Amino acid sequence: MGNYAHVFQGTAFTSKTFEEVGILKDYLFCINEKGMIVKTVSPEEEQYVTLLREYEGKDNFHRLLDGEYILPGFIDLHVHAPQWAQAGTALDLPLYDWLNTYTFPIESKFSDINFAQSVYEDLVQTLLANGTTTALYFASIHKESSLLLAQICARLGQRGLVGKVVMDNPDQCPEYYRDESTEIALKETEEFIIAVQELNEQTKQGVYPVVTPRFIPSCTDEALKGLGVLAAKYNTHIQSHCSESDWQHGYAIERFHKHDAFALNDFGLLQEKAVMAHCNFLADKDAKLFASTGTAVAHCPISNVFFSNGVLPARHLHDLGIEIGLGTDISGGFSPSLFDNVRQAVIAARMLEEGVDTTISADKRGVSSSRITTSEAFYFATAGGGEALSLPVGRIEENYAWDVQIINTTLPSAKLPIFNNDLEDIFQKIMYLARPENIQQVWVQGEKVHER
Numbered sequence: 001m002g003n004y005a006h007v008f009q010g011t012a013f014t015s016k017t018f019e020e021v022g023i024l025k026d027y028l029f030c031i032n033e034k035g036m037i038v039k040t041v042s043p044e045e046e047q048y049v050t051l052l053r054e055y056e057g058k059d060n061f062h063r064l065l066d067g068e069y070i071l072p073g074f075i076d077l078h079v080h081a082p083q084w085a086q087a088g089t090a091l092d093l094p095l096y097d098w099l100n101t102y103t104f105p106i107e108s109k110f111s112d113i114n115f116a117q118s119v120y121e122d123l124v125q126t127l128l129a130n131g132t133t134t135a136l137y138f139a140s141i142h143k144e145s146s147l148l149l150a151q152i153c154a155r156l157g158q159r160g161l162v163g164k165v166v167m168d169n170p171d172q173c174p175e176y177y178r179d180e181s182t183e184i185a186l187k188e189t190e191e192f193i194i195a196v197q198e199l200n201e202q203t204k205q206g207v208y209p210v211v212t213p214r215f216i217p218s219c220t221d222e223a224l225k226g227l228g229v230l231a232a233k234y235n236t237h238i239q240s241h242c243s244e245s246d247w248q249h250g251y252a253i254e255r256f257h258k259h260d261a262f263a264l265n266d267f268g269l270l271q272e273k274a275v276m277a278h279c280n281f282l283a284d285k286d287a288k289l290f291a292s293t294g295t296a297v298a299h300c301p302i303s304n305v306f307f308s309n310g311v312l313p314a315r316h317l318h319d320l321g322i323e324i325g326l327g328t329d330i331s332g333g334f335s336p337s338l339f340d341n342v343r344q345a346v347i348a349a350r351m352l353e354e355g356v357d358t359t360i361s362a363d364k365r366g367v368s369s370s371r372i373t374t375s376e377a378f379y380f381a382t383a384g385g386g387e388a389l390s391l392p393v394g395r396i397e398e399n400y401a402w403d404v405q406i407i408n409t410t411l412p413s414a415k416l417p418i419f420n421n422d423l424e425d426i427f428q429k430i431m432y433l434a435r436p437e438n439i440q441q442v443w444v445q446g447e448k449v450h451e452r
Contacts, residue, residue, distance in 0.1 A: 002039070005446055006031040006402070007055040010064030013071055013427045014396035015383040018318070021375045023423045024396065028052070029070075031402045035204060035446025040398060067410035067418070068440065069430065072394050073133025073403035074338040075385025077298035078239075078277045078327025081137045081149055081162075082107045082116075084123040087331040095245060095307045100174065103331075107140045107165075108177040116145035117152075123330075124149075124156050128450045130337045131405035131439050134159040134385065134393055136239060136275060136298070136327070138212055141165050141179055143188040150196045154203040157449035159403070161237055161389065163212025164192040166227060172217040179223075186226040193234045205401070205445035206391075208237055215241035216263055217251050228268025237273040237389065239298075240264065243286065244278035245309045261286035270295040275388050277327060280308045282317065291321035296388030299380060301344040303329035311352040314345065314380070315370050325385030326377075338381045339434055345377040374431050401445050408440040408452075 008029040016022035028051050030039035041048050055061040064070070083103060090102045110116045127135055135153075139146035139162055146164040153160025166189060168179040179185035189211065196209035211231040213219045219227075231238050243249045243260040252260040261282060264270055272294035279297045282290070290297065299312050318324055326341045327333075333341065349372040355365025386394025393401050407430055409416040414437045416429050430438075442450035 002030060004030045004038070004055070004060070005033040005035075006060045006062065007051065008062045008064070008070070009052070010068060010070055011423065012396045012404075013069065013430075015375070015379040015394075018376055018379050019373070021378060021427055023427070025423065029396070029402070031446045033446070035402050035444075036392075037396065037398050037400050037402055040396070064406065065408075067408060069407045069409065069426065070396065071131070071405050071407060071430070072382040072396055073405055073442065073444065074131045074381050075134040075325055075389065075394050076127065076132045076328050076338055077136045077275050077296070077325040077385055077388055078300050078329045079123075079127070079135050079137050080330055080332070081120060081123055082110050082140045083331035084126075084336075085109075085119050087336070088334045089331075091306045091334060095247065098307070104174055104177045110140040110142050110145045113145055113148060116142075116148055120145075120149045120152050121156075123336075124152050124158050124160070126336050128156065128158055128442050129439065130339070130436050131442060132158075132336075132338060133403040133405075133442065133444045134161070134389070134391070136161045136210065136237070136389065138163055138165055138214070138239065141167055141177065141185075143192050146192060147195050150199055150207045150209075154199055154207045157205060157444050157447050159205045159207070159391075159393065159444060161208040161210050162196060163210035163239055164189055166213050166223055167218040168223045169218050169220050182220055182222045182226070185223055186230065189227065190230055193230065193236055197234065204447065209234070210237040210239050211269075212238075213240050213269065215244075215248060216255070216260060217248065224264075224267040224269065231271070232268060235273075237275070238269050238271065239275050239277070240269065242276035242279050243281040245280070245307060249281040259283060259286050261289050265289060265293065273390050275325070277329065278304065278308055278312070279317070280304060280310045280312045284320065287317055287320045287322055294323070296323035296325060298327040298388070299324050299345060300327040300329035300333055301341055301348045302335060303327075303332035304348065305344075307332050311348045313352065313367065313370060314349055315372050323384060323388045324380050325388040326381045337436065339431070342374070342377040342381050342431055345380065346372060346374055374428055378431060402443055403445065404443050405439050406441040407434055407438050409434075409438065411438055414438050
């Protein structure tokens with residue numbers, strides 16, 4: 001029937017469409033040596049029994065136990081890797097104070113390669129344990145430790161997209177934490193891109209360099225222009241922040257007399273492999289520019305509570321044709337779990353629709369047609385993230401990578417309340433109630449990278 005590296009038997013949940021989750025009940029999943037799904041077989045198909053006979057009992061046959069289910073691995077579109085060292089602290093401060101009192105000082109410490117090693121190793125292991133199989137990382141301004149993060153992703157089996165951050169604007173960046181000069185920032189970015197692309201050639205699951213201006217305020221025009229040129233030259237991914245808060249949105253208008261999105265586009269930084277974080281203040285004309293260039297939004301619903309001054313209108317932006325995925329925004333978001341961010345995405349959208357100020361009449365309090373469902377938030381965390389990155393990840397179907405998390409709902413210490421529920425209900429219970437300890441195994445590109 002075929003020479004497969006692995007065959008799994010079990011029930012999986014995966015997005016069929018934005019609105020609908022497909023349930024693959026008792027399917028066989030056939031994985032090749034490259035870690036790709038080459039065949040999914042339902043119990044009704046003739047070859048099902050033949051495949052079972054051929055693989056059952058072999059070391060590479062994996063039958064899920066009762067109460068175990070397969071989900072696609074999560075795709076985290078926005079992680080500030082150095083900030084893992086400060087996760088869960090200082091969230092009561094205003095953004096400016098948070099950055100200057102906590103964040104920039106901690107990021108500056110990543111000139112120390114040993115400190116970077118201990119933080120990055122712990123972060124990648126933690127994200128894998130939380131079911132995150134692909135992560136898009138901001139590192140720091142330091143070329144060596146940024147490259148180290150890519151090497152750790154490669155070694156631990158996570159698909160990592162890593163950016164050496166560029167911050168060269170002396171007006172907005174502290175002296176102790178900024179690039180020495182624009183010229184050096186661009187030179188080191190190019191060296192970083194070449195080094196990571198070489199590393200990728202030996203990495204099964206893939207590691208990718210990302211052109212990473214922190215955001216418009218932290219970069220000079222020369223740096224932004226040079227980064228756009230490098231992204232085009234080496235065909236890399238691009239990431240930054242866009243219209244996150246009142247302040248950032250206003251800053252771009254003051255400096256360029258146009259919205260953040262249009263300024264970024266002028267420098268060649270909006271394109272099919274570009275992901276912009278937050279984007280809470282996108283106007284419809286900005287959104288249409290995103291859609292026409294293929295630029296995606298990293299929606300960080302927990303972080304938005306603390307630093308974005310508003311709720312992202314995710315439903316509206318999706319309806320305008322923008323690709324949207326989810327991000328934790330460690331450490332503006334305190335949780336390394338995309339399960340937590342799926343839940344918050346649903347809650348935030350519901351609050352946007354219903355409104356929050358009870359002194360305003362119900363018909364004027366909220367923004368109508370804003371809610372998203374659990375299934376739609378799950379799409380953002382999986383298939384939407386894959387589309388944002390233009391990679392074959394985030395779905396359990398043929399020609400996609402075998403990036404999965406196996407969820408155990410019967411764990412004595414974290415048992416889910418399942419009592420004769422149908423599979424649609426079980427899916428929802430997993431999305432709302434699963435904890436990290438329910439994640440029994442994590443696989444990336446056909447390789448097991450985490451097990452409890």
